[in-house]
Amino acid sequence: MTNHPRIWLANPLAIYTGNDEEASGGVVISGKTIVELVAKGKAPNDIDQTIDVSDQVLIPGLINTHHHFYQTLTRALPAALNKELFPWLQTLYPVWANLDPDVHRAATKLALAELLLSGCTTASDHHYLFPANLTDAIDHQVEIGKEMGVRLAMTRGSMSLGKDQGGLPPNSVVQTEDEILKDSERLVSRYHDSQPYSMSQIALAPCSPFSVTTELMRDTATLAKQLNVRLHTHLAETIDEENFCERSFGMRTVDYLESVGWLSDNTWLAHGIHFNDEEISRLGKAGVGVCHCPSSNMMLASGIAKVKELEAAGSPVGLGVDGSASNDCSNMIQEVRQAMYIQRLRYGSSEVTHFDAYRWGTQGSAKVLGRDDIGELAVGKAADIALFKLDEPRFSGAHDPLAALLLCGAHHAEAVMVNGEWRVKSGKLVDQDIDQIMFKHKQAAKRLAARGIS
Numbered sequence: 001m002t003n004h005p006r007i008w009l010a011n012p013l014a015i016y017t018g019n020d021e022e023a024s025g026g027v028v029i030s031g032k033t034i035v036e037l038v039a040k041g042k043a044p045n046d047i048d049q050t051i052d053v054s055d056q057v058l059i060p061g062l063i064n065t066h067h068h069f070y071q072t073l074t075r076a077l078p079a080a081l082n083k084e085l086f087p088w089l090q091t092l093y094p095v096w097a098n099l100d101p102d103v104h105r106a107a108t109k110l111a112l113a114e115l116l117l118s119g120c121t122t123a124s125d126h127h128y129l130f131p132a133n134l135t136d137a138i139d140h141q142v143e144i145g146k147e148m149g150v151r152l153a154m155t156r157g158s159m160s161l162g163k164d165q166g167g168l169p170p171n172s173v174v175q176t177e178d179e180i181l182k183d184s185e186r187l188v189s190r191y192h193d194s195q196p197y198s199m200s201q202i203a204l205a206p207c208s209p210f211s212v213t214t215e216l217m218r219d220t221a222t223l224a225k226q227l228n229v230r231l232h233t234h235l236a237e238t239i240d241e242e243n244f245c246e247r248s249f250g251m252r253t254v255d256y257l258e259s260v261g262w263l264s265d266n267t268w269l270a271h272g273i274h275f276n277d278e279e280i281s282r283l284g285k286a287g288v289g290v291c292h293c294p295s296s297n298m299m300l301a302s303g304i305a306k307v308k309e310l311e312a313a314g315s316p317v318g319l320g321v322d323g324s325a326s327n328d329c330s331n332m333i334q335e336v337r338q339a340m341y342i343q344r345l346r347y348g349s350s351e352v353t354h355f356d357a358y359r360w361g362t363q364g365s366a367k368v369l370g371r372d373d374i375g376e377l378a379v380g381k382a383a384d385i386a387l388f389k390l391d392e393p394r395f396s397g398a399h400d401p402l403a404a405l406l407l408c409g410a411h412h413a414e415a416v417m418v419n420g421e422w423r424v425k426s427g428k429l430v431d432q433d434i435d436q437i438m439f440k441h442k443q444a445a446k447r448l449a450a451r452g453i454s
């Protein structure tokens, strides 16, 4: 067994551990895990390296549980501005149908870079567009994620219900059920690692009730059980979707979810806005996780998720930036702030604290992904850490550093560690050239938009 150096991140300006442990003196990292929490005024023994973080706020690495990396290519696209979900999707599907491997790679790299720089250490993506020349989109994502050193929770999305069959997406972007299930199996066997501290996991993720067949929902649940992987989909994002379910299946979204075998603690849903009390209680009892996506929900005017009721009922609640065409960025620390503020509109200021928001973006998100090895600072947890400096004008004079990070609006991490490795140092990506990543990405976005509507 190799003896890893013991690194002490010493005396942070403030720390959020996500539990009751006192760690004002910082944390000690060795290898890929946290090995010691240091109480106020104490110093650990046998330290190989001490890093003074007394001018930085230390939090567990943020966990993003829902995204669509490819959408970074269609940010603020004029044709899609000022629309709600269904017309917004109908405008964008034909543009997205022109994705190719080059533009998709550029989008993946940019999204992961942006996430890392905002303090995110675990990234999930929901990729559901597989035009004929992009059948290996998730292979690209895993390859680039490994290169960037981000912990991955990729989901194999799918669409099987084209316009001709009463669905929303154009026929050119849907696949057959057989293609989808075979590829899902291939990806799980190639990339899913279920061990503790896993850097790569795969879940199965039919896109939404309005873009896949009932058979695919059912068969995907069966396959996920067989392969022992998680299930993910969009649900209850809009009233349009609720109407679609009532019209097409004769039931509401949660009844539909149950009818296809998805009402379990193996499932997490993106959005989960339009649930009534009885549905919340059923979701909570079953332990279905919900990824709250505040910016996207505000941008598309979809509504405000009832996250406190969901948590009280037993549902894990995490956060997601959602796709970058409905956010239109991939900044996790900003998303934590947005969550705090949108939820205050629902529950009031005294009922939603900055600790609630931190919890959703860390332990809550970890639970949503079915993981107990990330999301908090404790001995034995993965060494996934984000550090923030309060050195911009927006923080000047702030009193409580932990509250200031959200209230004054942090948007850029000073340092980020994933699985014990530094991925951001002095506010810059380690071993990656952000200017080059952005140059390639801008070219790709231009190329995709120039192809117009297929």
Ligand SMILES: [Zn+2]
Pocket: 066, 067, 068, 126, 234, 270, 322, 323
């Ligand atoms: Zn989404």
